[in-house]
Amino acid sequence: MRRVANEACSTTADLRIVPFCDDLARTFHDINVEWIQTMFRLEPTDREVLENPRTRILDPGGDILFVENTGRGLIGTCALQKTGPGQFELTKMGVLETSRGLGAGRFLLSAMIARATELGAERLYLLTSSKCAPAIRLYEEAGFRHDAGVMQEFGARYARCDVAMLYSPAAGA
Template sequence: MTGLTIHAYSDALAPAFHDINAQWIGAMYRLEQTDRDVLEHPFERIIAPGGDILFVEAAGLGIVGACALQRTGQDQYELTKMGVLDTARGRGAGAFLLDAVIARATAMGARRLYLLSNTKSATAIRLYEKAGFRHDAGIMAEFGARYERCNVAMLYPLAAAAQ
C-alpha cells in the first residue's frame, strides 16, 4: 500500500492515539471509563505493562490511524483501540495497520491475540475476519464484560501458526 508508513509509539504521538480513538468511539458509541483510562494514559496502561501501540501515517495526511496491543496475561494480548480517521478511510490504512499489529504481536511472542468489538462496527469486523480473526465464544465469556458495548469477541490463530 503506497504512501503508508508504520510508526512506533512515542510520547509525541500519544495525543494522536487519544484523538483518533476518541473520534470513532464517540461517533458510534459512548466513551466508557475504561476507554478514557487507556486513551488518557497510554504509556501507563499499554506500554509500561508490556504492550505496544503502532500508528499509520498516510503521505500528505500525517498520522491517520492507531492500534494498541494491550498485555492481558503472559503471552496474551488484546488488540484494542484500533481506529482510522474518517479523512483517511478507503486508502487501505486500516488493513495496513492491522497487518503490522499482527506481525508485532507475533514478534512480541504472543500466543493468544484477541479483540472485543460490537456488531455496529461491521466494517471493522469484516476487516478482522479477512485478516484471519475468528469469532470465539470463549473469548466473549472470558473478556466480553470489559466493555458495556461488547457483543463480538474474536481470536487470531497465532498458536496454530506457531506450531
C-alpha cells in the first residue's frame, strides 16, 4: 500500500495529516461529538473512548490522526483502535459539517489505511450505521466490504451499528 500522508495535497483543498498529541484530545472529542449527536445519541462506549483517547486508543497500540485544511485548521479525525493481535477497528472518523465536500474524509481514510498497515494490521474493520450512506460509499470505494462475521463478533458494541465492514486491499486498488 502506498503512504498517502506524504503525497501532494488534494487539488480541491489544501489538506495535510496531523498526528495526535495530548493537546488535541479535546479536538478529537469535539469533532466526533458533533457528528454523533447530529445523527445518533452519544453511547457509553463513545464517551469512554472520546474522553480517554490516550488510554483507550494510543496506549494499547492504536493511533489517532487529524486532517488539517489550510485556512480552516483541523477539520476531521479518525482513530485506529487495537482490538487484538494484528487487528484494528477504524473508528471515530468524522469531518466537521462545515468542512464536508473538500475531500477531507477520503484523504484521511487513505492515510488511516496506510497507518494501519504500518502498525501491522492483518485485519482492519469498521462498524457503522446504514444512516451513514455517504460514509459507507467512501469505505466501499476504499476497499472495505460488508462482513457478517465482523457484525456478529463486534456489532453489539453500539446500539446504532447495523453495518460492519472488513478491509480487503485488493478491492480498493
